[in-house]
Amino acid sequence: MDAHSRTARDDSRLARWEDHVELPLALGSLIYLAAYAVHVLSPGMAAIGHDICLGVLYTTWAVFGVDYAVRWRLSGRGPSFVRTHGLDTVVLILPLLRPLRIVKVYQAMARRRGVPRLSLYARVVVYAGLATLLLGFAGALAVYQQERGAPGANIRTFGDSLWWTATTLTTVGYGDVVPVTSWGRVIAVGVMACGLALLGAVTGSFSSWLLQVFSREGDEQPPGS
Template identity: 65%
Template sequence: MDHDSRAHDWERSTGGVLAGASVLFLASYAVRVLAHGLPRSWRDLCLVVTLLSWAVFVLDYAVRWRLSGLGRGFARAHRLDTLVLLLPLLRPLRIVQIHDAVQRRRHDRPRLALHARVAVYAGLSAALLGFTGALAVYQQEHAAPEATIRSFGDAVWWTCATLATVGYGDVTPVTPLGRLIAVGLMACGIALLGAVTGSFSSWLLQVFAREDERRPPGN
């Protein structure tokens, strides 16, 4: 069995496990950030779940590196996976990737058209990145001196404005790490907006082309 086949079999057999680990990672992180009155023992348990989930990501990455046969070239060929491993809060991007792989295996159901898939995946990415971004910014900002993001609601509002590339400026991060997170969300927002806009433009061109083909000659 070649490297590609073994890597494909591994990804197919671990998709559900990775999806579950991703959900546990986000859930445990959210509880630690939002549940301020939680007993210390429960907060420690959430931290353990977060670390174990991240350990699953590390194990998956190491196995796929070994099965790929690419050596150091694996990191360059799988930049998104490498970035997600180093910055686990970007795990929502990997969740969407796993969802796509699951859909490809379900041959009994027709897949959505390309334009619809782009819109669905962009929406999923925006929602999940928005949630994790709001958690990360709230964790860094709510107790900082002169902070304007005091509640999780403020963080969600700021994240929506940032991902939409609106930037009202009524609430802004003041800590260095909070601003770094803001830069990442801005980049993600521009990328997602560009993907949806490009897909919509391509769909319109195809619609107009089909109309021209159906139009009788001379009209």
């Protein structure tokens, strides 16, 4: 068996693996996020509850690690896998960024259903909007965890944290509530960077979609003729 056919077989096995695990992994992401949310938002919970949450967090993380290792193995590539799968590597290290991967799940689901129902721009708006919501929720949780007990903090409730996230993702930035701790600020910069790119995609696609709607209108015949 020559190298070429081995790569082709590897590719097909890799595609089959991804087909089988993407839905469970997406579910795993949501479980991870839910466990993290319960852990952060229930300070008064019994110690056993926090232990369960942390157990779920580490288990799902381990599952993500196994998936990454299997895909690396199946790809039949050396260290170059880490570089060419940059997004995968990043979301392995920072699992809260996993929502960014839903584009793959979305693609797979669209593939199965056959022809997509929404126009191109609408799909980008839906995908980027969904990723923004999930990332924003994860960011609000992470910043809240850092700021909660800090002296002089003005993010005191999770509601404040959600409000801060909304003003940050839209780049409005009132500054009435802001992170004051070092780690809170580091997470905030990450939220800004991701959110800016994703919301740029939303507004850009919405703008293109509006242009499309208006340009179609000009070609249309009046219904009464």
